[in-house]
Amino acid sequence: MNETERDRRCWERVAGGDPTAFTELYDRYADLLYSLALRIVGSTSDAEEVLQDSWLQAWRSARTYDPARGAVGAWLVTITRTRALDRVRSLGSRRRAEGAAPVEAAADPPAPAPDPATGYARRALRKDVAAALTALAPQQREVVELAYFEGLSQSEIAARLNAPLGTVKSWTRQALLKLRERVPVEALP
């Protein structure tokens, strides 16, 4: 059974109201979701709130998860990313979109986890992920990162990069498919 299938079964138990299954998934994904939230919001206190709200939202809406549209991990990541971007917008802070200091230079930079040994974030997978990003053409990478981490619309990205909207759309899709191709399917949550 691969991780996607394992997570899906686990989430079925969560949808049935099983808190043990929820804890299992929490421990598997909390580091990833927290890291993602931190990357987007830039402060540990905001990232903590985003993480907390995201899990509670996932628990409340467990039954709305549709496995046909993507893996559990992808769904959790989507919830967290959306909440993180909402938080950035609600704070009126677009420092990341403005190209200001990266999170590493933020006022309260947290120490990076040495290398989380638990959960799915293993060293080999991380290496594949890094290689997949590096393999993208710089514009393709920039397009998906601006959309994903900054929440910029495709029109905004086109304006910023001074590229035609159609090209931005095409780069976006190509970049995502390439990323997916370069990371082993069975390893993805």
Add this chain to the structure above:
Amino acid sequence: MSRHREEHLELCAARVLGVLDEAGERELEAHLAEGCAQCEAELRALSGGALVLAMSVEQHRAPAAVRARVLAALESGGASGRQAEPGAVERPRRPWVASPAGALLAAAALLAVALAGVTTWRRTDELTRELGAARAITDSLQRSLDEERRWAAVMSAPDARTVKLAPTPQGAPALAAEVHYDPASDRALLFVQGFVPPSDRDYELWAITAAGPTSLGVVHAGPDGRAVVRVERLTRDGAVAAFAVSLEAAGGSPDHHKPSGPVVMLGKLAS
């Protein structure tokens, strides 16, 4: 039936990144609702790509406190209020946001629901913590109350005995002390007045048994010279025949079985 077009695949990519505009969202949703295996497969592949993006960020350890809060909320039912009927699969549908005004209203409604959710959660979390703190205080007060009741019982115990201590010729006439002893609980209460020692001196209480004196400790009275001293296991060194108070150097006698200073009060326990 909306036929599959290449543009639908780009709409899928924009949706996966959460940057699909309203018109695109409507179009894609209508298309998917009619069943398009190609787009469904595309969405799965693209969401995998988005996941790779998410995994590319520098990894940090999620704080344990968040885990505790989330699980506590689940246990206390703070995260209840699940949506959707069992078995239902909700998909994003936005037919009711056809006009800008409708979109604004919808956004306001969503915001209100979201804020209510967040507020409810925060409030629940807050109340849970307050309740926990209140319980701790109540427990502590209850323990104190039980303790006070046990000490008060010393005074009202049926076979409690009372000893009045009288100043010796070395003691100041203002000294007054009384011991209440409950043999059942083996506890004693000492009430004192006029215990204002000269500077660098302390009054020390002694129990006298057949084996000799045993220190019951230095008496620290308030500025008014009054104090209540509680003694547990009074007869641990044998039956007490008398009580005495000595005037010692600050801190009490170095020998716990022999007063160093003069005995200033004495009271015998009637046999």
